[in-house]
Amino acid sequence: AIQLTQSPSSLSASVGDRVTITCRASQGISSTLAWYQHKPGKAPKLLIYDASSLASGVPSRFSGSGSGTGFTLTISSLQPEDSATYYCQHFYSYPITFGQGTRLEIK
Amino acid sequence: QVQLVQSGAEVRKPGASVKVSCKASGYTFTNYYMHWVRQAPGQGLEWMGLIILSDGSISYAQKFQDRVTMTRDTSTSTVYMELISLRSDDTAVYFCARARIPDMGYDAFGIWGQGTMVTVSS
Numbered sequence: 181a182i183q184l185t186q187s188p189s190s191l192s193a194s195v196g197d198r199v200t201i202t203c204r205a206s207q208g209i210s211s212t213l214a215w216y217q218h219k220p221g222k223a224p225k226l227l228i229y230d231a232s233s234l235a236s237g238v239p240s241r242f243s244g245s246g247s248g249t250g251f252t253l254t255i256s257s258l259q260p261e262d263s264a265t266y267y268c269q270h271f272y273s274y275p276i277t278f279g280q281g282t283r284l285e286i287k
Numbered sequence: 288q289v290q291l292v293q294s295g296a297e298v299r300k301p302g303a304s305v306k307v308s309c310k311a312s313g314y315t316f317t318n319y320y321m322h323w324v325r326q327a328p329g330q331g332l333e334w335m336g337l338i339i340l341s342d343g344s345i346s347y348a349q350k351f352q353d354r355v356t357m358t359r360d361t362s363t364s365t366v367y368m369e370l371i372s373l374r375s376d377d378t379a380v381y382f383c384a385r386a387r388i389p390d391m392g393y394d395a396f397g398i399w400g401q402g403t404m405v406t407v408s409s
Contacts, residue, residue: 212393214395214396216332216396218332223382223399223400223401223402224324224332224382224384224396224399225399226387226395226396226397229387229394229395229397230395235387235395235397267331267332269332269395269396271393271394271395272393273393274337274346274348275334275348275349276322276334277334278331278332278333278334279331280331281331281332
């Protein structure tokens with residue numbers, strides 16, 4: 181199975197900061213990567229698909245980049261409502277796997 | 288609007304089974320693949336498998352291969368996930384999630400159900 185490793189596992193940042201989360205795949209997965217935002221008690225929300233395409237209704241401060249084995253999710257100007265856990269996910273092959281998550285706290 | 292509505296919370300004893308439902312609305316049911324994902328307390332997201340809604344074909348994660356069954360009822364646009372021989376570490380929130388694009392098995396999950404809490408405890 182393809183393993184996804186996210187870094188950092190957690191971070192704390194201030195409103196207005198630029199935040200970057202990294203996801204590394206154990207083998208090349210082209211651009212078959214998605215990013216999700218997950219808040220407690222809610223369903224995960226798709227932010228980015230195909231590594232860099234913004235999902236419908238997602239604010240433009242979110243962006244994704246990368247291909248092959250290295251990917252990043254960037255929040256250009258952090259907002260209070262961005263406090264959540266973020267997961268990367270590949271859909272290159274089965275089994276689909278997720279990264280271990282990055283918990284983002286707002287200072 | 289497109290939505291997935293899951294059945295309510297369940298409590299089971301170890302060794303029992305549970306069947307969670309996921310009712311779809313707002314789109315053509317059989318045009319998509321449906322996945323199941325779970326999250327144990329304090330843990331990350333874990334993919335369990337998928338079912339192709341047009342013909343019922345399935346692909347399960349190896350970890351669940353011997354204990355999970357995914358089915359669908361096209362007459363009610365409902366997908367089911369049954370897990371047998373429950374253990375305490377099966378305590379988790381279970382989500383159904385629909386692929387973003389029709390007839391695409393390798394795709395991000397664009398629509399999610401609200402989640403169903405399954406508690407396994409003696």
